[in-house]
Amino acid sequence: MKEMTPREREASSNDYLNRDLSWIEFNWRVLEEAQDPETPLLERMKFLAIVSSNLDEFMSVRVAGVKDQIKAGYVKKDFTGYTPAGLFKRVMKRASKMVSEQYKTYRELTRQLSKEGIIFTDYEDLNLTQRKAMDEYYHEIIFPVLTPMAVDQSRPFPLVHTQALYLAVVLMKEDEDPEDEPYFAIVQVPSNLSRFIEVPVRSNSKKHEFVLLEELMEQHMHTLFSGYTPVAVHAFRLTRNADLTLNEEGAEDLLEEIEKELRRRRWGSPVRLEVQKGIHPYALEQLQYEFEISDNTIEIDGPIDLTYFMKLSGSLKGYDHLRYKPIEPVYPAELDDTDDIFEVLRQQDVLVYHPYESFDAITDFICQAADDPKVLAIKVTLYRVSGNSPLIEALASAAESGKQVTVVVELKARFDEERNIAWARKLEQAGCHVVYGLVGLKTHAKITLVVRQEQDGLRRYVHVGTGNYNDNTAKLYTDVGLFTSHTIIGEDASALFNEVTGYSAPHNWKAFGVAPTDMKDKLFEKIRREAMHASLGKPARIVAKFNSLSNQEIIDELYAASRAGVKIDLIVRGVCCLRPGVPGLSENIRILSIVDRFLEHSRILYFENEGEREVYISSADWMTRNLTRRIELICPVFDKQIQESLIRILELSLSDNVKARQLQSNGMYVRVINEEVPLRSQFEAMRIKSWKKKKPHPEA
Known part of the structure; x- marks a missing residue:
């Protein structure tokens, strides 16, 4: 292939996908698993919970970092062409769209669950017997642990814990003019009580009916504020910056320093405010003013924080038909x-x-x-x-x-x-x-x-x-x-x-590649070796499986290898900043992502090496933090039969046409659809012989 001129190859932001936008696309793939009708219903609820859990961490770490850059006045573009302000705007637009789709999926799944006898009901829809039981539960179990916290001149806004659920309460004094400014208070929804409260049903019924804890609290909010009338009660949830800022060199005891920083994390700067749809304007004004967060307030059309479905999906008895069949891991x-x-x-x-x-x-x-x-x-x-x-x-x-x-x-x-x-x-x-x-x-x-x-x-x-x-x-x-x-x-x-x-000079590693000292250089060496072989017309191929790819230098090395003619297959579950399939740049690179029952987490590397194949396992993803700020290793596999087993594990992933998605040059993923017999790599791997039985390595 003709080498491009320096001007043609001048670094362009269009050559790379943005890390944070790529992560959002990964979480979309998780959401697609919640939407897949072929996935058992309670497993779909788990995927829905995972979407929320992933988004919580993304907001508290990645978005928090972008907001810090904006606050510091940082305007330089990253290597993908985004300023912090531009990236924040794009990320929040995509994240908001994802949340909207997530709750649309939630409503559909709860409708399907109700057909199976798992019902989430409103308090108003309970019959008299059920209401009485719920009223008793509130007074005996919930009420004693609640603490109403008023906000006024003598009582400043209390500490709101990150990712804890609260109720914002707008109140009027019973003898005051309704036109007067209302009173405001918050009440934390107890995290040590079950979020879903089972309602008694008829003794011969096989149904399970639930009322949410916060709804039961809302119905009884008047019991916490005698002499006042609750005008509006709406849920909200705050996400704070959760990144630790450590002065390790100045810390005499790292353990004690981290304990201090964990306590400070409770006061991390606000990053995201989730509020219940239809929240009272006065309550929203109070929250946004206190948290200084008008730029990242998300209205939620449903229960805030769907992570609780993870526990519910696993705890319900008698619904095994709505779950994956359990697997019993075999002993080697x-x-x-x-x-x-x-x-x-x-x-x-x-x-x-x-x-x-x-x-x-x-x-x-x-x-x-x-x-x-x-x-x-x-x-x-x-x-x-x-x-x-x-x-x-x-x-x-x-x-x-x-x-x-x-x-x-x-x-x-x-x-x-x-x-x-x-x-x-x-x-x-x-x-x-x-x-x-x-x-x-x-x-x-x-x-x-x-x-x-x-x-x-x-x-x-x-x-x-x-x-x-x-x-x-x-x-x-x-x-x-x-x-x-x-x-x-x-x-x-x-x-x-x-x-x-201890104190040791950098070691001359005989087998390992170790970050941050020499792992990156060893990876470069092996990628360049494949490129040299390809340019000489010799067998050259790279297959690698890991979680994330975001280091620009490694991406550039892969681009160079692709231009030299190396066939490159990458199985990257999550973030990927490499743009595949671009003529003259990455047309020899294919990238797959597999999101399925189990979280794909293994890191396996394969280099053709002119027929003298090399196989490695690794702890590291191909991200800057792994290569420069962590102690990581890659370890060679010398045993030929184990090499074959690892190669077949890679081949199973590359052959997946049920749960695999292929990354397009525009940054979007599409499901792999072909005329081959359906192969779901994780399910095929359950048949241990499919990857462990010795057999010849098929030519690519």
């Missing part, structure tokens, strides 16, 4: 017939693919290491762990028995900070060496190192994963993990922990 066959995992790993490497294969293999690996008297040391990175993680107990037990246990706990894992602080304290009390990583960097690598004394000397056993050591998310996310006792990987694992926990 290579480890199934042994009581000694180390004996197996001395002979072979083992790949585990979650959630189709059980996380118990990882738990057993660490538990066996904790109990084994020959094990001298255990080192592990923890980014996000579950609320009752068995790994924490095993690590604590190992330390108490005298083993050297080192745990790198990432305190800055967003929205998991408090949980990680609790685990860090528990591990320290048990005698573990707890390290909080390096100043200015998040430790995002997922790796465990076990050092064991054996007859022929010390041997290192390593687990490297693409996902967190979290037994709960391992049932919901697709991730891969590699168990190995390969000498080179073991040496690099030791060096990695030494760099994180």
Whole structure:
């Protein structure tokens, strides 16, 4: 292909898609799952809840950052051509449209649920018996925990917690002129009570009928303000800036500094105000004045905050036909017939693919290491762990028995900070060496190192994963993990922990690529190598699977490889700033996104390398933060059979024509539709043999 002239290739913002707008398109794909009639009804409600949860985080972090730039007077365009002000306007327009579509979907789904006997009803529609029961519930359970908070000259506006639900109450004194200025108060909807209250139905009825907690409060608001008449009661919800601002270098104790910052997060600047449609003008005026947020007020035509449907969908009994059939993860066959995992790993490497294969293999690996008297040391990175993680107990037990246990706990894992602080304290009390990583960097690598004394000397056993050591998310996310006792990987694992926990010069990695030191350069090297091979007419191909792609330098390298003739297939679940299919720029690049039952989370890289194929697993997405501000790693897979398994996992994703969407050059996604037999990659992966059985690699 003829090389473009420098003038033709002069950097243009049109070459890139904006990260935040791309994220909104991802959340649209989640919403499409809620709208898909082929998805079981209660699962569609879960997707609807996920849309809200995703949007909450997006507003509190990404939009908050854009607003901070606007406030600071920052007017420079980003590499996609947007100023902060222009981006904010575009993002809010798209987000508002999404919310409108979300609630349209909500109304449709609740209609369908009512046909199944799951009914959300208004208080006015209850019969006398049901009203009496709800009145009793209010007075006995709800009323005692409510706190009305008046706002006037002597009582300033109270603290409104981020993403908590409140009722704004406009009141008139019973003996005053209705033309006088009204009184104003707010009442928090208790978050420790069920948001959906089940209404008694006839004993032989199979229906489940619910009234929302805030509606029950609204009907009884007069009980909180004697001598006043509630003129209007409407729900509202505030989202604050949730990004932590840490002075790590000046912090004597990072753990204490983060605890302080978490307390300050409650006072983060307002980012978004959601109000119930039809809110009283006086209430809206009071809220917008207090929060200084007229530029991002969203009217909600329905219940504010649909995340509560996540709990409801999982708790309803007797509706299994409205859910996916449960899957039981299988234990990896290579480890199934042994009581000694180390004996197996001395002979072979083992790949585990979650959630189709059980996380118990990882738990057993660490538990066996904790109990084994020959094990001298255990080192592990923890980014996000579950609320009752068995790994924490095993690590604590190992330390108490005298083993050297080192745990790198990432305190800055967003929205998991408090949980990680609790685990860090528990591990320290048990005698573990707890390290909080390096100043200015998040430790995002997922790796465990076990050092064991054996007859022929010390041997290192390593687990490297693409996902967190979290037994709960391992049932919901697709991730891969590699168990190995390969000498080179073991040496690099030791060096990695030494760099994180001590003072070490940058290591000359034999196997790993590690961010922020050399991962980006290694990726560049491999992309350029494929481009060189393509230019010489040799086999050249790149297939990569990860969550996000937003680093401009890597995008430019991929563009150059595409122009050289490299066939590039990327499976990018979420944000993607690369614009595929542009003649002379990216016509050899195809980008797919799969949104399905499980959250696609694995990071797998494949390079053709002139027929000497290389396969890697990684903790990192191809984003600037992962490559420059986090400790990440890519790990080679040396075992040929495991390479084949990982290649087939990639092939399954590339062959998906049920849940895959393909990114167009205009930034929109369209479903993959072809004449092939329908293939749903996640469902196909449940048949373990479809990716683990050894077979020849088909030519692309």
